[in-house]
């Protein structure tokens with residue numbers, strides 16, 4: 650049995666985590682998820698280490714907001730300068746996070762241009778230095794990695810071997826190359842490589858990509874022997890994803906409406922004027938699916954600018970479609 654450090658040692662196995670997703674898994678949505686079906690670990694959206702070490706820090710700190718209900722909560726960061734990773738890790742530790750995760754998989758053009766994200770897969774020596782400096786700054790906080798299986802071609806064995814030399818507490822492997830973005834099916838047939846390589850280490854291995862529900866995750870754990878699974882897009886419109894007592898298909902429209910209002914109100918409370926409501930509207934649309942009139946309701950939600958608007962639109966829809974309730 651592996652002996653991971655920090656909060657990772659306390660988690661129920663298999664470890665099911667919520668993926669970091671920029672403009673999706675913000676503090677408001679994470680709190681909604683913590684209330685309706687809490688995963689083993691929550692991650693923040695990724696934040697730039699260089700940005701956090703610049704005068705722009707104040708603006709970026711909104712990405713590192715969290716509340717007590719979210720523990721264990723891990724801050725995810727990206728960059729390419731070992732020095733800013735060191736300072737960021739110190740900051741993350743002071744802010745009371747339970748861990749720090751390094752993004753070594755992002756295929757976004759803006760991130761790659763900075764030499765960060767998936768670029769590090771092709772620079773293993775720099776990647777190891779970054780992990781070492783992050784550990785130095787993090788003190789007792791466990792340092793984990795989220796990555797992909799290559800940039801252009803699949804190099805999972807070489808790459809995971811390099812990462813294991815730096816002894817991170819956990820590696821989440823998104824089973825696609827950077828070039829594949831999310832356009833092809835995740836290569837779950839590659840998972841065993843990482844699992845085998847980490848077998849006699851204390852590094853936990855988590856798989857990620859195209860996992861849509863707990864049943865599928867349970868099967869994948871059995872088939873591949875991973876220590877855990879990270880869920881990404883499956884959480885959209887479904888904060889009940891990690892709740893074994895809830896069957897998504899049984900959730901009533903009324904429950905969805907109540908959650909939409911709860912979420913929109915929390916979004917306002919957490920972010921005030923800091924974040925535009927357009928981000929919240931994406932969530933509203935994601936909730937509105939699987940019932941008659943869903944398409945019409947999505948259009949009605951297009952002009953909402955705050956939680957009061959959402960409530961008004963839902964009331965109007967309810968009056969016009971009384972037979973659905």
Ligand SMILES: Cc1cc2nc3c(=O)[nH]c(=O)nc-3n(C[C@H](O)[C@H](O)[C@H](O)COP(=O)(O)O)c2cc1C
Nearest residue numbers: 668669670671694695752823858859860880881882
């Ligand atoms: C909108 C969006 C934003 C994302 N932002 C991040 C991020 O900030 N950090 C990160 O490591 N991965 C990010 N990802 C990748 C996801 O964490 C995850 O690896 C990917 O969606 C595959 O998992 P899935 O098939 O379960 O969705 C993002 C993905 C999406 C769709």
